[in-house]
Amino acid sequence: MRKPLVIIVGIMSAVMLLAIACGSDEANPDATATPAPPPTVLAGQITPEPTAAPTAVPPTSPPASTSGGDGPTAIAIDVDGDNLKFATGALSAAAGSEVVVTFNNSSGVNAHNWVLVEAGTKDAVATDGLAAGQDNNWLPVGDSRIIGSTILLGPGESGEATFTAPSAGTYHFVCTFPGHNFTMFGDFTTN
Ligand SMILES: [Cu+2]
Known part of the structure; x- marks a missing residue:
């Protein structure tokens, strides 16, 4: 068992x-x-390191496109010292192009902005900007007359205004700081 x-x-x-x-x-x-x-x-x-390698190529492309003019149109403008005037009174760009205006406020004492507006409206926009106040960069908010603008820039500051250049014609750029609009402006032409 x-x-x-x-x-x-x-x-x-x-x-x-x-x-x-x-x-x-x-x-x-x-x-x-x-x-x-x-x-x-x-x-x-x-x-994907192969992708990283191509990434090294782009850096070469940007310079090419920049020199080729495919990128945004870069425009630089300064102020005329401590005077209430821009250093230049005329700017231009191709209609429909992407534009980046870099405004360098090299003044040692004044605050300024750079604003592109429809022709003949610079003083009216500045007046409405006065009501909008400094907190709104001396600019009326959501105003269709304004095509592009920087913020209010203190002495020594610089800023950019990015916009699409409007159809062929003449427009105005102006500083809307109270009182500056009467002497601080210029023509912006597109063609
Ligand atoms: Cu100004």
Whole structure:
């Protein structure tokens, strides 16, 4: 009676050992296989280094486009010292082009802004800007007569006005700081 039982127990033990052995063998392969793929995937994702290389090319492209004139039209303007006048009275750009005007207020004492408006409206816009107050850069908010403008710039500050040059014609740029509009303005021509 006992011998058969011992044999059965022995067989069961052997089967369990095999099962454990097989299980661990399968577990190891899986564990090994799983870690392996990730590195491969990561390597593939990092492979975009080729993209990084092309990125090095763009830096070369910008200068080319800039010199080619494909980028925004850059216009720089200064103030005439401490006088209430811009250093130049005439600017121009191609109609429909993207324009970035950089106004450098090199005055040591005066605050100014640079504002592009519809022809014949500079004084009216300045008057309405007076009501809008300094907190609004001496500019009426949401005014359709204003095509582009910098914020109010203190002495020594510079700022940009970005806009699309309007259709062919003559427009005015002006400083709307109270009183400056009568002497501080010029023609902006598009063609
Ligand atoms: Cu001014």
